[in-house]
Amino acid sequence: MLAPLFSREGRYRRYAFVLAGGLLVYLFGGFLLAKWLFTGAAVYPSPAALVGLPVGAFLFALIHISSMKQLDSVRSSAGSHKAD
């Protein structure tokens, strides 16, 4: 049941970009919706936010890909016992 939610070895790129896109839509959309629902005031995103947030999501996905690749690689990390 949980397995389809997690990344599969070697399939990092698509997973990370889909996840980052989903999180961006959820957080950005959720923020605007919550502000509208609970304060009654419609919040309009600034041009800087419209550019900065997708760039931030893209960087988030790149670091996520790097993290997953690093964890799945056989190269040992600091403190590894593998080389012992």
Next chain:
Amino acid sequence: MLDALAPWYMQIKLVHMLAVMVWLFSTAVGYQNYLVPAFKAWIAAPSDTQTIAMRNLAMERFDRGVILEHIAFPVIMITGPILWVLSGYGANSDWFVLKMLIVFGIFLPIEIADYHLSHFRGSKKRHRLAGDMDEYERNIRLHWRFLVTVTWPIMFFGLLVVGLAVLKPQFT
């Protein structure tokens, strides 16, 4: 009830902050220096009995190690709403809205999966004691995929939430 708790606001906040620290950092050393190297050794030599034994031991110890984290999380989820009600922060505070979206939409589902994998049907020790080694192996691999997947999101959003709570930025 709220009147009785109000004088204890700072103490409740202290407990909340300590629980956040335990939740965020209590498994870091074990994860980085024991679990990850054990899994890397296994990935390099997947049929080596010694690396499999080391991986299994590290995973079972990690399941025990996260108990502290999984005590801290309910403490956060109890003290957080108390602070919320006492402080009066609401949808006018942008940082608070974003923090709630992260806590309930990102951390809560991750923690439910983590509880399941560490202590309930995904508990490795439980399958080993039952003699079901196929299920044991399946859950070891599933738990590793979970950890590979959530390591960066937990680091990023964990630090972001602490930043939001301390700096209290307003975006609009």
